[in-house]
Amino acid sequence: MPSIKHEALRCLKCKNAQCAAHCPVSTPIPQVTELFLNGEIKQAGEMLFLNNPLSAVTSIICPHERNCNGHCVLGIKGTPIEFFRIEEYISRFYLETMEIPHIEKNGIKVAVAGAGPAGITMSILLLLRGYDVTLFEAQDNVGGVLRYGIPPFRLPRDLLDMYKGILLRLGGHFRPNTRLGSNIMIDDLFPDGYKAVFVSTGTGRPNKLGLLGETLGHVHFAVDYLKTPEAFALGHKVAVIGAGNVAIDAARTAIRRGHSHVTILHFMGEEDMTANRDEVEMAEIDGVEFVHYAQAVRILEDGVRCVRVNRIVDEEGKVSFEEDYSDTFVVPADSVIIAIGQGPGADIRSSGVKLTGRGLFEVNEWGETDTPGVFAAGDIVSGPKTVVDAVAFTKKVFTKMEEYLQNNA
Numbered sequence: 001m002p003s004i005k006h007e008a009l010r011c012l013k014c015k016n017a018q019c020a021a022h023c024p025v026s027t028p029i030p031q032v033t034e035l036f037l038n039g040e041i042k043q044a045g046e047m048l049f050l051n052n053p054l055s056a057v058t059s060i061i062c063p064h065e066r067n068c069n070g071h072c073v074l075g076i077k078g079t080p081i082e083f084f085r086i087e088e089y090i091s092r093f094y095l096e097t098m099e100i101p102h103i104e105k106n107g108i109k110v111a112v113a114g115a116g117p118a119g120i121t122m123s124i125l126l127l128l129r130g131y132d133v134t135l136f137e138a139q140d141n142v143g144g145v146l147r148y149g150i151p152p153f154r155l156p157r158d159l160l161d162m163y164k165g166i167l168l169r170l171g172g173h174f175r176p177n178t179r180l181g182s183n184i185m186i187d188d189l190f191p192d193g194y195k196a197v198f199v200s201t202g203t204g205r206p207n208k209l210g211l212l213g214e215t216l217g218h219v220h221f222a223v224d225y226l227k228t229p230e231a232f233a234l235g236h237k238v239a240v241i242g243a244g245n246v247a248i249d250a251a252r253t254a255i256r257r258g259h260s261h262v263t264i265l266h267f268m269g270e271e272d273m274t275a276n277r278d279e280v281e282m283a284e285i286d287g288v289e290f291v292h293y294a295q296a297v298r299i300l301e302d303g304v305r306c307v308r309v310n311r312i313v314d315e316e317g318k319v320s321f322e323e324d325y326s327d328t329f330v331v332p333a334d335s336v337i338i339a340i341g342q343g344p345g346a347d348i349r350s351s352g353v354k355l356t357g358r359g360l361f362e363v364n365e366w367g368e369t370d371t372p373g374v375f376a377a378g379d380i381v382s383g384p385k386t387v388v389d390a391v392a393f394t395k396k397v398f399t400k401m402e403e404y405l406q407n408n409a
């Protein structure tokens, strides 16, 4: 693998940089690379952090092939720059050496619900502007899916500890194990002096298959499993139902925890899987077996009954899938993990804020809900997406929220 300096030297520093244009947070890639090559790593780190406080995370887990890396001009005829490796190095260095600036406090209280990527981003942006932030989190630590979903072999946990340290050093208050909407309601916050509330509680509730057998003792949901894999006794053979990144993370975690035979089954073909191509490839390398075109129809004590699915492409190229009920088979399993998507939790949905048909928070393009002073961003607004998308929209909401706070506090 070429060194990061070598990668930076290859960068053409394009005026109309397509890498930056295709980054959801418009990372100033040529400028950061220039600073890095001039030996100004702190300035490069600050530029990255102020543009995207989570650059240390997104540099590792973004789908780079869809964003910066996939649009580097050098990739047209050769090998695109791996800027994300340069960014990872600079961003971690910046977090490790970050000096907290003196910030004049403005005394305006803001509540943030949910300490995932959106909540961390909003809290940092508010704290840097002098607001008095209290971050309410249902779990015992910050990170959201970054800590309680994405496995540590993909994202080191010490990064998240550094973010917690920064939030506290910036003067933020953290209320762990506090689920907004269970006893403390959004309405309770305003009488205590909070001038605005930002909701970023994500989509942590797993979707059900709705099949017989789903409540049996050897059946689990992937997002529950990934929270604390050590709590689960899965046996030797594990079947994972799903075709996305969550299914892949569950399967790769199960393999690492010694469950010797892990199978991912789903109704589509390999080319239709929603998981990133490189994640699928890594799962194959790890030894995960894939059963494509298998529609689960019942969960048994010792496996998953499936029917074969045919892939049909019509004249316009539209793809559909049709079960062939004459062709059934069983994928043997001691345990079954279900990974077919997530939705918002029930608690925060009863907040009185207007919801969409999918139970997500309904907001305008600036993240404003129908309740004055209540804003939202991240997966609770978009449904399951990516970290960088959560950061990008949170940044936009921040500008509106600041305007609101300046006019109403």
Ligand SMILES: Cc1cc2nc3c(=O)[nH]c(=O)nc-3n(C[C@H](O)[C@H](O)[C@H](O)COP(=O)(O)OP(=O)(O)OC[C@H]3O[C@@H](n4cnc5c(N)ncnc54)[C@H](O)[C@@H]3O)c2cc1C
Residues within 6 Å of the ligand: 061, 062, 063, 113, 114, 115, 116, 117, 118, 119, 136, 137, 138, 139, 143, 144, 145, 146, 149, 150, 178, 179, 180, 181, 182, 200, 201, 202, 203, 204, 223, 226, 245, 246, 249, 345, 347, 348, 377, 378, 379, 380, 384, 385, 386, 387, 388, 390
């Ligand atoms: C297993 C898995 C792997 C993924 N892999 C990737 C990847 O590789 N790259 C990528 O870009 N994206 C990935 N994603 C998607 C990405 O993690 C999400 O898009 C992102 O975390 C959304 O951020 P968020 O802040 O909106 O929500 P979350 O990360 O879900 O954070 C929400 C937080 O709110 C807390 N909360 C919930 N309810 C309450 C309440 N009532 N009161 C207080 N707190 C509450 C939760 O405990 C959680 O900490 C993955 C998702 C999963 C599940």
